[in-house]
Amino acid sequence: MANLTKCINMMDEGIGRVSMVIPQMPSTEARLSRLMLMVGSSLEEDLEAKLKPHNLNHSDFLTLMILYSRPDGHSTPGELCEFTSQGATNMTRIANALVERGLITRRAGEADRRCVLIHITAAGRRLVQKILPPLFPRIGAMFAGFSEADKRHLSRLLRKLAHNLDQLSKEAV
Amino acid sequence: MANLTKCINMMDEGIGRVSMVIPQMPSTEARLSRLMLMVGSSLEEDLEAKLKPHNLNHSDFLTLMILYSRPDGHSTPGELCEFTSQGATNMTRIANALVERGLITRRAGEADRRCVLIHITAAGRRLVQKILPPLFPRIGAMFAGFSEADKRHLSRLLRKLAHNLDQLSKEAV
DNA sequence: ATCTTTTAGTTCATTGGTGAAATGTTTTCT
DNA sequence: AGAAAACATTTCACCAATGAACTAAAAGAT
Numbered sequence: 001m002a003n004l005t006k007c008i009n010m011m012d013e014g015i016g017r018v019s020m021v022i023p024q025m026p027s028t029e030a031r032l033s034r035l036m037l038m039v040g041s042s043l044e045e046d047l048e049a050k051l052k053p054h055n056l057n058h059s060d061f062l063t064l065m066i067l068y069s070r071p072d073g074h075s076t077p078g079e080l081c082e083f084t085s086q087g088a089t090n091m092t093r094i095a096n097a098l099v100e101r102g103l104i105t106r107r108a109g110e111a112d113r114r115c116v117l118i119h120i121t122a123a124g125r126r127l128v129q130k131i132l133p134p135l136f137p138r139i140g141a142m143f144a145g146f147s148e149a150d151k152r153h154l155s156r157l158l159r160k161l162a163h164n165l166d167q168l169s170k171e172a173v
Numbered sequence: 174m175a176n177l178t179k180c181i182n183m184m185d186e187g188i189g190r191v192s193m194v195i196p197q198m199p200s201t202e203a204r205l206s207r208l209m210l211m212v213g214s215s216l217e218e219d220l221e222a223k224l225k226p227h228n229l230n231h232s233d234f235l236t237l238m239i240l241y242s243r244p245d246g247h248s249t250p251g252e253l254c255e256f257t258s259q260g261a262t263n264m265t266r267i268a269n270a271l272v273e274r275g276l277i278t279r280r281a282g283e284a285d286r287r288c289v290l291i292h293i294t295a296a297g298r299r300l301v302q303k304i305l306p307p308l309f310p311r312i313g314a315m316f317a318g319f320s321e322a323d324k325r326h327l328s329r330l331l332r333k334l335a336h337n338l339d340q341l342s343k344e345a346v
Numbered sequence: 347a348t349c350t351t352t353t354a355g356t357t358c359a360t361t362g363g364t365g366a367a368a369t370g371t372t373t374t375c376t
Numbered sequence: 377a378g379a380a381a382a383c384a385t386t387t388c389a390c391c392a393a394t395g396a397a398c399t400a401a402a403a404g405a406t
Binding site for chain 1: 176177178179180181183186187188190191195197198199201202203204205206208209210211212213214215216217218219220238239241242243244255256258302305306309311312313314315316317318319323324326327328330331332333334335336337338339340341342
């Protein structure tokens with residue numbers, strides 16, 4: 001991404017001009033959603049860049065992190081699909097790659113033999129513990145100048161937005 | 174994406190547990206950046222779905238919108254790359270496709286003959302005007318329950334975050 | 347108890363975006 | 377005038393993601 005601020009400026013001007021032509025446009029909200037999109041994809045790009053040296057992409061990392069963060073370090077492909085918003089096909093591929101690297105193991109479920117149980121290995125845990133700490137300074141710096149109240153507000157507003165999005169997709173059935 | 178709220182809950186619990194094991198983690202900020210990522214990609218997914226019926230993806234749409242929002246409806250590949258954060262290769266491909274569909278035209282620049290001038294056509298404008306209005310209700314609904322102050326805050330905080338990200342990538346040279 | 351439907355996961359073929367390198371122009375610098 | 381830089385395109389190789397078809401197991405229906 002070039003310069004986020006520059007992109008935002010041009011977006012602001014653009015929306016300003018478009019709303020002259022199309023006055024029904026909810027321009028405040030349009031600005032907000034473009035902001036979300038721009039900052040979100042910049043964050044994503046950023047993260048991907050940090051993960052690349054470890055030969056992981058965002059989906060791989062998320063998968064690993066979910067397993068890592070589980071009390072007993074396991075899950076199933078279906079559940080992982082749900083939380084990573086990946087298709088089943090893709091999850092199979094991701095799991096294959098992680099098994100290949102010895103970061104997870106796969107075995108048949110006991111209760112329900114259709115399910116596959118995916119466990120994070122010791123090596124997987126070690127990798128997570130190696131990747132995370134170098135990320136911290138940057139995560140901190142991203143929110144430089146944010147007061148505690150700012151962070152609370154941002155959290156609240158993002159969660160509210162998420163809630164609205166859920167409502168909308170429920171209605172759209 | 175499954176259910177955003179459900180994903181957020183599990184993220185919250187996950188970060189809670191991880192921060193027990195790795196206490197140096199800035200967990201508030203980590204939560205915020207995951208929230209941004211999740212909500213951002215949900216918005217993106219959403220938009221892509223709305224664009225699909227018109228055979229456009231996000232990049233195509235952005236390209237078209239930038240041209241549409243310009244006072245004189247034109248730009249160059251280089252500039253479009255910058256604002257859409259696409260590589261030159263991809264922009265060439267996008268432009269090819271849009272030219273193919275008669276939504277833009279491409280011709281040599283006059284002042285600087287290395288540049289290519291990309292113009293939006295009347296058909297391109299018509300398509301934008303056809304796509305946008307149906308998007309409005311949803312954009313409005315996304316921010317249902319947001320007070321004017323909420324929107325101002327969100328805007329301010331996102332811009333601040335964007336500013337910090339710019340600083341970080343400048344330093345990282 | 348058997349037959350059907352549903353659920354979970356995998357396989358395979360394909361699409362679509364991405365990155366690197368080479369090319370052809372045009373402009374800028376010296 | 378000649379060297380270097382900038383702009384765009386083309387080609388090629390590649391990887392991630394998707395869709396359709398398939399297998400196996402469990403749940404539900406008759």
